[in-house]
Amino acid sequence: MSANATLPRKDLFDLPEGVIYLDGNSLGPLPRAVPAHLAEVVTAQWGGHLIKGWNEDDWMGQPGRVGDLVARLIGAPPGSVMMGDTLSIKVYQALSAALAMRPDRRVVLSDNGNFPTDLYIADGLLRHLDRGHELRVVDPEAVEGAITEEVAAVMITQVDYRSGRMHEMERITKAAHRAGAVMIWDLAHSAGAVPVDLAGSGCEFAVGCTYKYLNGGPGAPAFIYIRPDLAGEAQPALAGWMGHDAPFAFDLDYRPAPGIERMRVGTPPVLQMSALEAAMSVWEGIDMADLRAASVALSERFIAGVEAACPDLRLASPRDPSSRGSQVSFAFDHGYAAMQALIARGVIGDFRAPDIMRFGFTPLYLDADDIDRAVGVLAEVMDKRLWDHPEYRRANRVT
């Protein structure tokens, strides 16, 4: 057993001087390994090897190779995760394949804490199929009770993007399977944020993105997981040439690759994926249990500090850390303006309508001192009502 890496590892990130970045749940910061690696891929590989890069630099194998790096962090075996496209596309693929596994059922169950694009994609797919399917959207707390034998697929995001509320993966997956439904997890706010045991959960599909806690950069590719025993029978809705059993045979007929490779669609984004591949190096030696412990400690410290110093803010996340992902939200009527004032002072979080101030906790590059400083700045913003100060309002274009 190798020694675990210590947290934080601030030296691996290029964060602007003086900034405390609490928005890694939206877009992770730049890992220092990225610029040189990406420059090498652009200049030496693309520029120098030209078309030969597909083989010499194994661009072709990159989506699976990077998939294995992600797999380790989400409890998936090597060869079960494929990178590519966007999370929206991967949701479409997973849900299409799930419905094909339950042709006699007509309900897709989700919750209203899901990220909207998952619901849009599901709704679009069901209208497209036009076979009388229903997208049934319930409150997050009602999901388990709503899993009936009508349900073809349960499709939910584990960690709510607004509140940070976290579903119990094993319990809901078991409930889905008891009712004979296929389980699809969206790990957008889980991968790299909380320990995930996909294999242990037994779920059929999982999807996620890599520009949040995995720090892959703006527009980094998504991933899809299929439980290994099902990968050979999952029907790829988007039957692109890269998922063909022999892409370079240029057959006129489609024949899916034997395993997870069939979830590839078109030509992979080599440059974008190379940034991600370099970014994944920050995870070497990190044990997700250690990361989770650090994340909970930072979050608890933040909540205690804010509640002591900012009585106007109301905790909008579960108080029990075991029911939270790696973010904390506070509700405040003037949250948008307050967040702008906070950002102007170097503490970067974000805002989600109508009144949610979000803060992400990422132990790879945050420590207790950062949290205390962030609380101090937030307290000053609130105490001086900076969010209501005309100068701030002008500077931050608050209207």
Place this chain on the structure above:
Amino acid sequence: MSANATLPRKDLFDLPEGVIYLDGNSLGPLPRAVPAHLAEVVTAQWGGHLIKGWNEDDWMGQPGRVGDLVARLIGAPPGSVMMGDTLSIKVYQALSAALAMRPDRRVVLSDNGNFPTDLYIADGLLRHLDRGHELRVVDPEAVEGAITEEVAAVMITQVDYRSGRMHEMERITKAAHRAGAVMIWDLAHSAGAVPVDLAGSGCEFAVGCTYKYLNGGPGAPAFIYIRPDLAGEAQPALAGWMGHDAPFAFDLDYRPAPGIERMRVGTPPVLQMSALEAAMSVWEGIDMADLRAASVALSERFIAGVEAACPDLRLASPRDPSSRGSQVSFAFDHGYAAMQALIARGVIGDFRAPDIMRFGFTPLYLDADDIDRAVGVLAEVMDKRLWDHPEYRRANRVT
């Protein structure tokens, strides 16, 4: 009227010393503007601005902004082209929307010179819809005659990836419209290669990729065009949040954006798209008619040279340049080994089974002297039967 740029513009490309690159029809070489711009986006924008890059650096507007640069080269008005995803995904979107426009028709017409992924995607879509559609694939010469009133959509690639044979866009579009069919053009081998007049053709949809003649780099994003009068009614099959009328309202219900924006799906690949955006600068001042004239001159020179010097090679492209795109193919039984020997000597083309040696002509970075030298090397390879020489076979792993 501004002066046109002169061709070639070799100084704008970073080509390896001594290489003659005749494979820009597969992957364009590195424009010199890319590395510095991409490094700036990575370090100053992502690294420095973090989440604020979406607004401060207008990452959000990039897919439309780059789309306008592509639009100019394919005869499309500003605001009618959107970048994103891969060509396979864009084919799926275009064909889905086309079928929704002709709900009472059940035939999709294509030809067997189409790139396989278009056929795979179409076949997958029709199986997915399961409404009795037929994908009818005819010989390229038979397309026009096969456009009957059963046909919902004609979906063909203008320039054949193997032979370079080029369909007449205006004529086939007219035939499709006479029969009441929707016309979809795949411009993978047309954009940046030949003059295209999308608006003049009246076609409903066009799609294409940008890593070939547009030099956007490996995995550069695709594009989709919708005729402006139809953009507001085209049904997006992949209803992702970036195509929503108000993505950041996080509504639970999908409401498509009013125009071409609705063809956006997920979070755009900012880094990959930034490489493309910089690469598009090589087109400033280029008139596509000038480019076409230079392309024809280079291709004719190559054909004449090869036919004079290499009697074993048989022209596998149309002899009439007006029926060809910007590539020339020769058939040869030992084409694979011969191409390997050619590449080992610095002349890079490629090979497509069973016996096609492909050569792309890209006047942005090729001149008559390059062509003459390429012909000379090819003649030597053929004359000395280098492709059959044990040393070459070992070095190039020809088995």
